[in-house]
Amino acid sequence: MQIEIDDPARPDVFALLDEHLRNMRELSPPESVHALDVSGLKIPAITFWSVRSDGVLLGCGALKELAPDHGEIKSMRTPAAHRRRGAGRAMLNHILAEAKRRGYRRLSLETGSAQAFEAAQQLYRSVGFQPCGPFGDYKPDPHSVFMTLALPGDHAA
Known part of the structure; x- marks a missing residue:
């Protein structure tokens, strides 16, 4: 598997993100859908990656800088046809490594509270x-689960 910075507007990535947004809208009310569209993923505070094997898109993920010491995982998604192959874990490990490299003290995320989100x-x-x-x-939301991870490292000023 190769993980590289990618363009969320690339056709196969765009299709995956569109699937992601449609699925999130099926599972949560509109005010509780926090997934980003392509334009939202192209802001300077976000780094977006894809994971591929032999050119086939296996997933994507993004890291948003909330503060110099705090990042947020965004847009983790694996196409239904390619789940259970380790792409999600590979992307998560990549984002964790990048957050540590950046010197973040904390990494956080928001995901859904429905049963469909249990694997995530x-x-x-x-x-x-x-x-x-x-x-x-x-804001507090019964359709959201918020999670955080304190990152190890030398954070001495």
């Missing part, structure tokens, strides 16, 4: 993410 929550828990309250601009 389990993946995040498996690397140490813990439930937390809303962060950044999020």
